[in-house]
Amino acid sequence: MGQLPQVKEVIHNCHTSNDPNFIDSFPFKKIDVTPILSNVVLNDCSIKTDLIKPTGIGFSFGSIVISNKLKRILENFNSFGVQYFPTFIIHKGNKIDNYWQTHFYESPYDYIDFKNTDLLLKDRDENRKPVHKSLRRAESKEDFLEKLSSYKYPKMLVLQNISFKKGMNLDFFFLQNFSGANHGIVSDKLKTAIDIQHITGPEFKTMNMDLNGWFGTNGLREKIYGPIPQARSNGSIEPQIKRD
Secondary structure (H helix, E strand, C coil), rough: EECCEEEEEEEEEECCCCCEEEECCCCCCCCCCCCCCCCCECCEECCCCEEEECCCCCCCCCCCCCCHHHHHHHHHCCCCCEEEEEEEEEEEEEEEEEEEEEEECCHHHHHCCCHEEEEEEEEEECCCCCCEEECCCCCCHHHHHHHHCCCCCCCCCEEEECCEECCCCCCCEEECCCCCCCEEEEEHHHHHHHCCCCCCCCCCCCCCHHHHHHCCCCCCHHHHHCCCCCCCCCCCCCCEECCC
C-alpha cells in the first residue's frame, strides 16, 4: 500500500449524524435510495489498490472500497446480501472514478449448520475486563436469533467455528455476529480468481482461524504475507468534514 496509513482523511458530504440518506443510516438494511457516501483521500505516497479499507464513519458494518476491476470479478461469482454504489477516491489531488463502495445488508444465516457451530458470549466483569463464556449451541437459525435478541450491550453473542450446511455455494458474503472476518468472506475459488488477476489490497485467512493464530508470534499471516510494515505517520488524523 506504500505509505501507511494508506488513507489520509475522509471527506463527508453531509451532516453524518442526522441525514437519513447517509449510508451509515442503513445498518444491515437494503438501500432503495441513492445513499450519500463519504470519500477517501489517500496519502500522496500511498498506492492506489483494488481494495481499500477505510475505518470509522461512512465505512461501518464491513464496508470496503473496491476498484472496477475487482467488482467485475465479484460479479462473476455468487454473492449474497451485498450492494455496490459508485464512488471515487482522491489521490495526489486528483479525483479517481471507477471505484465502488460495498454495502452488506443481509447475512446468509440459512446456510449455517447451527447445531455444529459454537456460540461465545462476550461480556465484561465489574472491573470492565473482558469475560468470554461458551454457550450451548443453537438448534436452528430461529433459535440463534432468539438468543441473539436476549443480549444487550455490553453483552455480545458471536459465532465461532462455523459449519455450513451441505450445498452451501456462496462465494462472497458478510456474517454479522462473527469475529473471524470483518470485511467479507470469500470462497476458495473466488480467492483463486482474485489472486490470478493480481488484485491488490486484500489479504486472506481461513475463516475459523483465531486472530492469535493469524497475527501472533509465528502466526500464519507473517509466513504468507511477510511482516506488517510500520506506519510512517504517527498519531491519528481528524477527518476533514465537508458539508453541502
